[in-house]
Amino acid sequence: MRCGKTMIAIIDYGMGNLRSVQKAFEKVGFEAVVTSDPKMVLEAEKIVLPGVGAFRDCMSNLEQGGFIEPIIRVIRDGRPFLGICLGLQLLFTESVEFGLHRGLNIIPGRVLRFPEGMREGSEDLKVPHMGWNQVSIKRRPPTLAEIPDGTNFYFVHSYYVQPEDPSVVATTTEYGMEFCSSIWKDNIVATQFHPEKSQEKGLVILKNFGEMK
Secondary structure, eight states: OOSOSOEEEEEOSSOSOHHHHHHHHHHTTOEEEEEOOHHHHHHOSEEEEOOOSOHHHHHHHHHHTTOHHHHHHHHHTTOOEEEETHHHHTTEEEEOTTSOEEOOOSEEEEEEEOOTTOEETTEEOOSSEEEEEEOEESSOOGGGTTOOTTOEEEEEESEEEEESSGGGEEEEEESSSEEEEEEEETTEEEESSBGGGSHHHHHHHHHHHHHOO
């Protein structure tokens, strides 16, 4: 049974396992369509931008696929938008991954690499940051309804976002340093962690997103 008639468009620009995101939405009762058609993005009620891989390649694929203007228009229209992992980073002004590369510049700030030589007690921390880690809730977007502070989510990343405006930070996480692990600004929610890989609590986030107005 569907929770409603909401159509969620998952942007397919050739980067990432999009089917896992689609299946997770279907599991909580929402129709989600993986699409490489910018027109479907413009027509959707809600948009999801997932992604794995290199920042530069993803921006290039978004541009070549004709997605940049539709993404900006959807966000300006106030429709709910969810970025996941690289989909969070792409919202920012620029990334230092393999040189300096321009992002969508929807959220002012930079994407930086974890420094080498990070330690936690006597333990050397590896990059990428991979596995389960806690989030500390600073501001609670609608997607974090019923999610307890300190909940563990699944991460896989070597870079993190540094917003210019600290008020957009929704959660932080500790990994050798405190970093921003999700943001919230108006209709935009984006996470560095993977809700679709985070079992029960991750599904709660996707269900909450599906219910956003």
